[in-house]
Amino acid sequence: MMVKERKKKQLKTITSWCKGCGICVAFCPVKILAIENDKVQIVNPEKCTSCGLCEMRCPDFAIYLEEQEDETNG
Amino acid sequence: MMVKERKKKQLKTITSWCKGCGICVAFCPVKILAIENDKVQIVNPEKCTSCGLCEMRCPDFAIYLEEQEDETNG
Amino acid sequence: MSEKIEVRLGGSGGQGLILAGIILAEAAILEGKNAIQAQSYGPEARGGASKAEVIISDGEIDFPKVQNADVLLALTQKACDKYLSSLKMNGLLILDDSIDISPTTFENFQVVRIPIIQTATEKLKRVMVANIVALAAIRELTQAVTRESLEAAVLKRVPPGTETLNRQALQEGYQLIQLISDPTH
Amino acid sequence: MSEKIEVRLGGSGGQGLILAGIILAEAAILEGKNAIQAQSYGPEARGGASKAEVIISDGEIDFPKVQNADVLLALTQKACDKYLSSLKMNGLLILDDSIDISPTTFENFQVVRIPIIQTATEKLKRVMVANIVALAAIRELTQAVTRESLEAAVLKRVPPGTETLNRQALQEGYQLIQLISDPTH
Amino acid sequence: MSQGSQLIQDNFRSHRLPHIWCPGCGHGVIMRGVAQAIENLKLDKTKVCVVSGIGCSSRATGYMNFNTLHTTHGRALAFATGVKLARPELEVIVITGDGDCTAIGGNHLIHSARRNIDITTIVFNNKIYGMTGGQSSPATPYHEKGTTAPYGTIDPDFDICKLSTGAGATYVARSTAYHVPQLIKYIQTGIAHKGFAMIEAVSGCPTYYGRKNKKGNAVDLMNYYKENAIDIKMADKLPPEKKEDKFFIGEFTREEKPEYVSEYQKIIDNLQKELTDHE
Amino acid sequence: MSQGSQLIQDNFRSHRLPHIWCPGCGHGVIMRGVAQAIENLKLDKTKVCVVSGIGCSSRATGYMNFNTLHTTHGRALAFATGVKLARPELEVIVITGDGDCTAIGGNHLIHSARRNIDITTIVFNNKIYGMTGGQSSPATPYHEKGTTAPYGTIDPDFDICKLSTGAGATYVARSTAYHVPQLIKYIQTGIAHKGFAMIEAVSGCPTYYGRKNKKGNAVDLMNYYKENAIDIKMADKLPPEKKEDKFFIGEFTREEKPEYVSEYQKIIDNLQKELTDHE
Amino acid sequence: MGERVVKLMQGNEACVEGAIAAGMRFYAGYPITPSTEIAELCAEKLPVLGGKFIQMEDEIAGMAATIGGSLAGLKSMTATSGPGFSLKQENIGYAAMAQIPCVVIDVMRAGPSTGLPTAPSQGDVMQAKWGTHGDHPTIALCPSSVREAYDLTIRCFNLAEKYRTPVFLMMDEIIGHLRERIEIPNSDEYEIFDRLKPKANDPNYKAYEVQRGEIVPRMAAFGDGYPFHVTGLVYDEYGFPKTDTDVAEKLLCHLMNKVSDNADDIITYEEFETDDAELVIIAYGGVARAARQAVKECRKAGMKVGLFRPITLWPFPEKRIHTLTQKTKKILVAEMNLGQYVIPVHRVKMPDSKVFQYGKVNGEAITPEEIIAKVKEAY
Amino acid sequence: MGERVVKLMQGNEACVEGAIAAGMRFYAGYPITPSTEIAELCAEKLPVLGGKFIQMEDEIAGMAATIGGSLAGLKSMTATSGPGFSLKQENIGYAAMAQIPCVVIDVMRAGPSTGLPTAPSQGDVMQAKWGTHGDHPTIALCPSSVREAYDLTIRCFNLAEKYRTPVFLMMDEIIGHLRERIEIPNSDEYEIFDRLKPKANDPNYKAYEVQRGEIVPRMAAFGDGYPFHVTGLVYDEYGFPKTDTDVAEKLLCHLMNKVSDNADDIITYEEFETDDAELVIIAYGGVARAARQAVKECRKAGMKVGLFRPITLWPFPEKRIHTLTQKTKKILVAEMNLGQYVIPVHRVKMPDSKVFQYGKVNGEAITPEEIIAKVKEAY
Numbered sequence A, B: 001m002m003v004k005e006r007k008k009k010q011l012k013t014i015t016s017w018c019k020g021c022g023i024c025v026a027f028c029p030v031k032i033l034a035i036e037n038d039k040v041q042i043v044n045p046e047k048c049t050s051c052g053l054c055e056m057r058c059p060d061f062a063i064y065l066e067e068q069e070d071e072t073n074g
Numbered sequence C, D: 001m002s003e004k005i006e007v008r009l010g011g012s013g014g015q016g017l018i019l020a021g022i023i024l025a026e027a028a029i030l031e032g033k034n035a036i037q038a039q040s041y042g043p044e045a046r047g048g049a050s051k052a053e054v055i056i057s058d059g060e061i062d063f064p065k066v067q068n069a070d071v072l073l074a075l076t077q078k079a080c081d082k083y084l085s086s087l088k089m090n091g092l093l094i095l096d097d098s099i100d101i102s103p104t105t106f107e108n109f110q111v112v113r114i115p116i117i118q119t120a121t122e123k124l125k126r127v128m129v130a131n132i133v134a135l136a137a138i139r140e141l142t143q144a145v146t147r148e149s150l151e152a153a154v155l156k157r158v159p160p161g162t163e164t165l166n167r168q169a170l171q172e173g174y175q176l177i178q179l180i181s182d183p184t185h
Numbered sequence E, F: 001m002s003q004g005s006q007l008i009q010d011n012f013r014s015h016r017l018p019h020i021w022c023p024g025c026g027h028g029v030i031m032r033g034v035a036q037a038i039e040n041l042k043l044d045k046t047k048v049c050v051v052s053g054i055g056c057s058s059r060a061t062g063y064m065n066f067n068t069l070h071t072t073h074g075r076a077l078a079f080a081t082g083v084k085l086a087r088p089e090l091e092v093i094v095i096t097g098d099g100d101c102t103a104i105g106g107n108h109l110i111h112s113a114r115r116n117i118d119i120t121t122i123v124f125n126n127k128i129y130g131m132t133g134g135q136s137s138p139a140t141p142y143h144e145k146g147t148t149a150p151y152g153t154i155d156p157d158f159d160i161c162k163l164s165t166g167a168g169a170t171y172v173a174r175s176t177a178y179h180v181p182q183l184i185k186y187i188q189t190g191i192a193h194k195g196f197a198m199i200e201a202v203s204g205c206p207t208y209y210g211r212k213n214k215k216g217n218a219v220d221l222m223n224y225y226k227e228n229a230i231d232i233k234m235a236d237k238l239p240p241e242k243k244e245d246k247f248f249i250g251e252f253t254r255e256e257k258p259e260y261v262s263e264y265q266k267i268i269d270n271l272q273k274e275l276t277d278h279e
Numbered sequence G, H: 001m002g003e004r005v006v007k008l009m010q011g012n013e014a015c016v017e018g019a020i021a022a023g024m025r026f027y028a029g030y031p032i033t034p035s036t037e038i039a040e041l042c043a044e045k046l047p048v049l050g051g052k053f054i055q056m057e058d059e060i061a062g063m064a065a066t067i068g069g070s071l072a073g074l075k076s077m078t079a080t081s082g083p084g085f086s087l088k089q090e091n092i093g094y095a096a097m098a099q100i101p102c103v104v105i106d107v108m109r110a111g112p113s114t115g116l117p118t119a120p121s122q123g124d125v126m127q128a129k130w131g132t133h134g135d136h137p138t139i140a141l142c143p144s145s146v147r148e149a150y151d152l153t154i155r156c157f158n159l160a161e162k163y164r165t166p167v168f169l170m171m172d173e174i175i176g177h178l179r180e181r182i183e184i185p186n187s188d189e190y191e192i193f194d195r196l197k198p199k200a201n202d203p204n205y206k207a208y209e210v211q212r213g214e215i216v217p218r219m220a221a222f223g224d225g226y227p228f229h230v231t232g233l234v235y236d237e238y239g240f241p242k243t244d245t246d247v248a249e250k251l252l253c254h255l256m257n258k259v260s261d262n263a264d265d266i267i268t269y270e271e272f273e274t275d276d277a278e279l280v281i282i283a284y285g286g287v288a289r290a291a292r293q294a295v296k297e298c299r300k301a302g303m304k305v306g307l308f309r310p311i312t313l314w315p316f317p318e319k320r321i322h323t324l325t326q327k328t329k330k331i332l333v334a335e336m337n338l339g340q341y342v343i344p345v346h347r348v349k350m351p352d353s354k355v356f357q358y359g360k361v362n363g364e365a366i367t368p369e370e371i372i373a374k375v376k377e378a379y
């Protein structure tokens, strides 16, 4: 059996799309998100487990995980 | 238990309503009806058992049983 | 002005008069004439009177409805009563012989009473060809189309397998007229 | 000609500006004036800019839309940017202090920048009464209606149980203006 | 002036008879059944309102001597909803065709069923559009023909009873123009039932359906129903081979649920009670 | 120019974002799910056609980067039927609201289901009319409120899944804006299914439904679905008291039946074969 | 006469209040912007009065149920906007044919199709007259203020009941959504007309016979004891379908004539400064208010401008407009469409008068400035 | 040029044959008398040609599916009669707004409402122009013979494709059910116009941008590789909804102008003996044939009577009618309704010419005699 290595992904937000509904905050299992000034804020980026639940349920596509750019291409 | 006496009823036709479809003829259990010149004819009125099946299924209300008029009122 | 003949066919719903009208018009077209066929029908007409109209002309046909019929065919009493007024003075009235008419009718129109339905039911054993019998009679009396065109038009339209029956119907129709025109017969 | 004042209230969808407009118009009516309230909204406006309009007059109001606003209240930057052009020269511009404007704006209009939203959120702990705070400020600056009518109109419209809160909101609004008009304060 | 049996004289505008339907059309049988049911229930006839759409079947309203409303194609139930809600004392009966009820009128059917409004609907299901000359309808059996389905239909037909039940109807039954006593019984039960009642009455259209599908004449169609309808009560008792190609008649659904017009009346009563309480 | 995750960039007109929906509206979550399903299936995107009616939900077509058709209220399925039949190679997906699909559009729903035409319908069911400001819809739960039902509805709500099955749909499933992985799976299965597929996606309208019915904000609605949806597979395993007031999600119907467009193609092929045979 | 209640009220709301004052007790409809408030208020208010509100599955059903409600004896109404008005057309034709009184409010938004759903327009004015198939009569009124929305809704019911025909209130979104000060008239200030019913147990009652000296057949309600028939087919004086040519002609002419013969009773309009006007603006609904302001400003500037405001859009006030153009040689029709009401104006004007049109369809109201500019061009 | 096939053909059938000749391969509809033969023949013939026929659940769906078929790239058509035409109006407006080519045949029967379902009429002529809400363009043709039913159906498709708009064939029942001798033209005798498609893989394709020198935006089909958007809302050149006032105005004007600017290309009519006419009859469809016969008979009787027969009903041939009335001072409009087409005639006529109308709505065709009688009255 192959074990897939979970690639570390970066959590990104698009402030102009976020409407501050708080869904991502409520359903983040590690509670690293918060609403500030009606917009999502990543409070503890380093604790993110890349579970993707915020991305999956954000009605506005305003928070998502992005593959880390390959260093050699950087 | 009361036994209902079947009152003898008279079989009547309305020729101007009959369209000669033959349904009454086909489903008369004692086969006393016929189509002549596109209209129903009672061939053997005396054999009528007053079952009322012709009346029930005639699409044009053109054949029916009528209570015999009371003689005293005749 | 060009020759024009207006024919009205009247009867009841199931008698195939619209088909007869189509056949007559097609026969005319087969021989290079102009023709139209029109009809009137309605929900009320289901059991009731139905009519078909044919106009045959050598030239243009403007108004496509029969105005003053040159010919009226009536297969039922109802149709006769209803459409008689549209037949022009001295027009040709072709009647099934089951239909009664008043004496004045004979004065106003050329009346031809023939046993169309009886011929179909008794001689040909199929009531449904009464329309073809009637067509043949109309042809004989009006010469509006040739026998050849009429037969060709009939055969184009009738269900496969009934060709012989329909040819016979035409013949019987022709004969009905010959019988009256030849009183010695 | 009769006195007429045209007020436009601009902000974002949920800020209750249409209600504010209604209250202002009702206050005017309470004191025997004529008033209309109009609004524009749209599906696009759901998250976006929303505006309410009030015209108060002693006489007839013909065209029922604000043409050259005498007063513009803006609670958001977007609304300020969008509606500024409709404010007449030298008109009264009431801004929440979160809004930035260009220096020329100060030249063209009478600008009053006050912490409306902050007052509602921090002093009154309820952002939803920002509209009432704003109404109070408008009243103070325009005298379009009396304090009594405004309070009566507010109390008629707000949800039961929130009367005290809304009265306080009015007071805070009045004060915001007194603070600026009394610079010693 | 009036002619015909007592039933006809008492329930029909007999001066308008004979009706326009073709010889042997099942619609006449079913219409008589509706009248018989009304008669049996001893309803106040000035309070009976019969509403129909457009189609051969829908012409029934012109002959029946009640408050009658012949509406637009497919909309009978929507008109009837207005009548019933505005005047709940009326016994509202809808007569409609398979096309009228399930093609253009399908939406009104499912919504009337959903509301469980106290209307009794009788679908004269001849499996074809009769009035317009034999086009296929949503009730035309799979692979059978109509003038607009010259190669046979490829869209399965609705089971009108199942559809009605699925949408919320609380009384649902089917009979045929042959099975008249059952038909009358179901119509009676449907009318007496408080809520939306659907009675599918399988009818015969010899002129189009019979001819197009080589099913013979009026008598043949009657015989077909006689031989192919199985009482739903027998469904479990018969071996599968006896059920093949047959169809079921009988009562399929019968349940009591809150009825729309009465529920509305409760709102009114509550509000009026509140008003008086506040005085 | 394009912004957002790869999924968004590849499937949306991201320059048109953010969309017009309110903060926390479930429609965004479901729309993303539709895109994810399309992505997962690796469909040729130039052959995907998304059709919608009118309503908040129906605005989805304006954002999704496919062949998109935003039609009239209630008629999406009728337009889609034309598109699909005219060009069978297209993968036709309908996005609709509960009002759009089951109120004004109810007839097209039941007929599309009956035909078993190969269209996948996703109903964004927020149980209310969002676009017009919170009127009750045929999916508003019994006794709940809308602006046109100020005293609570008295007409029972449709079970959209049951209605679709009753009308003939061959794939029917339900999920919610909370249960996204299931949702995506059902949409995927629905698209891959040959025949009419109905996926009811329970959505949250915090602005009207939430407010009118005191169900709280977007997060509360999500939590409500989380806690009240039961997988249909568990239906038999749970005691009745655990099922009270809950609703089921899962796949309800899945069967293979002749599909309309293919059946039509058979007619064409047969006719053309006949033609060649006669040559 | 009691004191009038004074309030700020929305146009849509005024329709509901007016309708209730007129005796409306049945509403069936389907929500659509910008008419929805009418349905919402009916839902709230009718049951309090023992009346009925029902949200139907679509507009077609809404129209059908409205007709049903009227036949069952209640004054009935529905409201909608463009797309719904299109859908209702078939059943509107039915009501016209079967002579069922009812009121249809169309709050006009910008079309065609979905268009700009929240923007005002006057694009359905010709549809009101020609939207359904076949020849049929049309009565349509158009309010310019909230108070008039109230009054005209009452009048719609009166006309519907008097002439047994559907009557339209064609209200643009400007007025529908405008909140305005209104003095609500007391009930003794307006007249209410109820349909004439047959005499109780009249054995000679024929459902569709016009009695001598009357305009339309007397109308029993279903359940009143007369088992009459109603159909959308051509029918005779009993209401039964007939195909005879004379029956058809008689019926069709009756339908048209009952309205056209009584045009003077139905038509109302308002004139402002038309007496000596060299240019008359014709404008209705919300636009008439911009026009009125324009007239005032033009007069100030020395231009002799007047306003003719049709309150009854249909039947068309042709006599008056014709006479107007005898004196006034310039007419400017201002409307929020691309030229609808201007068409009949063209038809009836005097040959030597000139008609200009100003149309606007960008989703915004026509302003006084725009009208003044057009007046200056034409003057 | 091969020899033409000569047959007896019905008007309804000729529509189907013409449509197929024009390339129609998709039909969606719902049966209704007297148009049903059109559906029936399409059901039979289309699959033989690899085309598609579908009977929808109602007329609304029929119109919707027709639009869908056109968007998917097939030339699409539907046919109906009055009640169905009323129901289709909402989606007709959609097609006009979204600029989807398609053909709608309305075989006119006597209304209003269900009326006389099998009787001829011309009562939907104004509905064709004003039936849907909001301003919208209208193209409507009207055949007077079976051959013309064939030719005009082809032309309907050509116009629909060229101007990207729904086009109506308004055929009265007289012609629809008339069987007549027809010489079927060979395919090289008529021109077929297909919609302009974007260049293959054009990266700059904007679905709703009109290219320089062209009349309408080029139209890709769904599945052609362009992921474009279609909506009934006001939209920009990409097809995306916009509420900006300038976008709205531009779009609305484009819709109207593409037709009105090209009126000369669209409008056709026939004149008969008008040169020296002192009275011109205006008649269309089946009535024009009675009128033609009437003209001949009048001429025989020494009366200088002519016939103007609009073949394009809409856009209205106003220029020609205007010019006609410069010479001819008497116009008689004969139509099977209570006065519809006479209205625009009134509008465009010279001030000093007189317009008479003869209308008939009893379910029977207007006869030459009746027209002659009217001519005598007016002459």
Ligand SMILES: Cc1ncc(C[n+]2csc(CCOP(=O)(O)OP(=O)(O)O)c2C)c(N)n1
Pocket (backbone or CB within 6 Å): E054, E055, E056, E057, E058, E072, E073, E096, E097, E098, E099, E100, E101, E124, E126, E127, E128, E129, E130, E131, E132, E137, H030, H031, H032, H033, H059, H083, H084, H087
């Ligand atoms: C809006 C509209 N569309 C179509 C028609 C034409 N039409 C009349 S009846 C009918 C179908 C009738 O079929 P069904 O309801 O099954 O009744 P049946 O005649 O078979 O009894 C149709 C399509 C119509 N009158 N109105």
Ligand SMILES: Cc1ncc(C[n+]2csc(CCOP(=O)(O)OP(=O)(O)O)c2C)c(N)n1
Pocket (backbone or CB within 6 Å): F054, F055, F056, F057, F058, F072, F073, F096, F097, F098, F099, F100, F101, F124, F126, F127, F128, F129, F130, F131, F132, F137, G030, G031, G032, G033, G059, G083, G084, G087
């Ligand atoms: C013919 C027609 N009737 C009514 C409307 C108004 N309308 C627009 S969307 C809508 C309902 C939307 O509800 P739903 O489909 O549930 O979608 P949601 O907005 O809740 O997502 C209505 C009634 C319309 N646009 N067209």
Ligand code: SF4
Pocket (backbone or CB within 6 Å): A017, A018, A019, A020, A021, A022, A023, A024, A025, A035, A039, A040, A057, A058, A059, A060, A061, A062, A063, F024
């Ligand atoms: S779920 Fe999306 S829109 Fe909501 S707060 Fe989080 S990022 Fe913002």
Ligand code: SF4
Pocket (backbone or CB within 6 Å): B017, B018, B019, B020, B021, B022, B023, B024, B025, B035, B039, B040, B057, B058, B059, B060, B061, B062, B063, E024
């Ligand atoms: S069933 Fe009726 S219509 Fe048919 S033949 Fe017998 S009597 Fe005549």
Ligand code: SF4
Pocket (backbone or CB within 6 Å): E020, E021, E022, E024, E025, E026, E027, E056, E057, E126, E130, E131, E204, E205, E206, E207, E208, E209
């Ligand atoms: S066509 Fe069919 S349904 Fe209609 S009356 Fe005749 S037999 Fe009956």
Ligand code: SF4
Pocket (backbone or CB within 6 Å): F020, F021, F022, F024, F025, F026, F027, F056, F057, F126, F130, F131, F204, F205, F206, F207, F208, F209
């Ligand atoms: S109104 Fe409701 S459905 Fe519409 S966008 Fe807002 S939350 Fe979503």
